[in-house]
Amino acid sequence: MALSGVSAISFDLDDTLWPFRTVVERAEATLHSWLLEQAPKVAALLSTPQALGRLRDDYERSQPGLAGDFRALRIGSIRLALEMSSEDVSLTDEAYRIFVAARHEVQFYDDVMPALQWLSARFPLIAVTNGNADLRMTGGSEFLRLTLSASSLGIAKPAAGIFHAAARAAGVAPAEMLHVGDDYDLDVVGALDAGLQAAWLRRDEHNVAVPSQPIAQGRHLVINDLSMLCLAIGGPDKL
Structure with a gap:
């Protein structure tokens, strides 16, 4: 899938930026x-x-x-x-x-910090999580504009409201926002149903949660790490 007109990006946290x-x-x-x-x-x-x-x-x-x-x-x-x-x-x-x-003593995946640094210079970045991680405690908050959590909003993924809140926080239309996450049902289907673009992050093929519904081929980007995301958006081969 080719991305189109991405103006902002949101990220899941657990198992997307670090192993949970x-x-x-x-x-x-x-x-x-x-x-x-x-x-x-x-x-x-x-x-x-x-x-x-x-x-x-x-x-x-x-x-x-x-x-x-x-x-x-x-x-x-x-x-x-x-x-x-x-x-x-x-x-x-x-x-x-x-x-x-x-x-909050997390170990970021090796690709995360270089990718967030490169992406944050080009797009507003928002964290969207059903968990309770605080980027001010884990590190990485300097790259993201805001963290939206299910507990703070009273809305959890895959509900459209939390994705729409992320788009509003970034100041873009939902169709201009790309959401990146590891959970197909919560992150990919939720984002697509909310009118966002989506990237499914599959870091470990042997440790991917089995989706509860058929995979919609061609409707989302599939990546193995965030360097692939940067490349898909027009970034360098290596960060």
Whole structure:
């Protein structure tokens, strides 16, 4: 697919600019160690860092009204762990701060910073995420005009509203905006249905989420890294 009249670009964050699973696993390991030190009785409930993730997932299933509110889900699961272990629940807020700090220690993919630097000199860039990453904490905020999150807007991908908000923030019509993301259903289909152009970022062919609907061939760009995106827009072979 050839891009046409792109005047602004929006980016997903997790698994687009950095690998998400390794970040969360490291953050949960950091939180687990802190909890064992500050609230040692949680060891009976949370024998491993992985148990934190399972407890958080169980809590989400028990609280359907919190779906998509990652902050509330993580805080709620930490509080639950402390309550179930007869530990001091007032530790919840500090425990969450420990987790958030570790969650933002991301490792950008090698192509990201050179691409963002090149693109930001030519286009307004907007982050559009269903997650809770803060580019002011991860780094990279100097290249993006704004971060739009599902929690701040009350609208999550693939709903058109969050993409339209990105286009308004960039000062362009939806058709002039290109959205880049790794999730076919949320990023590609959502953007196309909202009237944007879309680029599907498939970094690892063996680790791509299986789309829930047939792939619309020819309606979106397919790239393996952001250097390919720059090249498609008219950039150099190497950044």
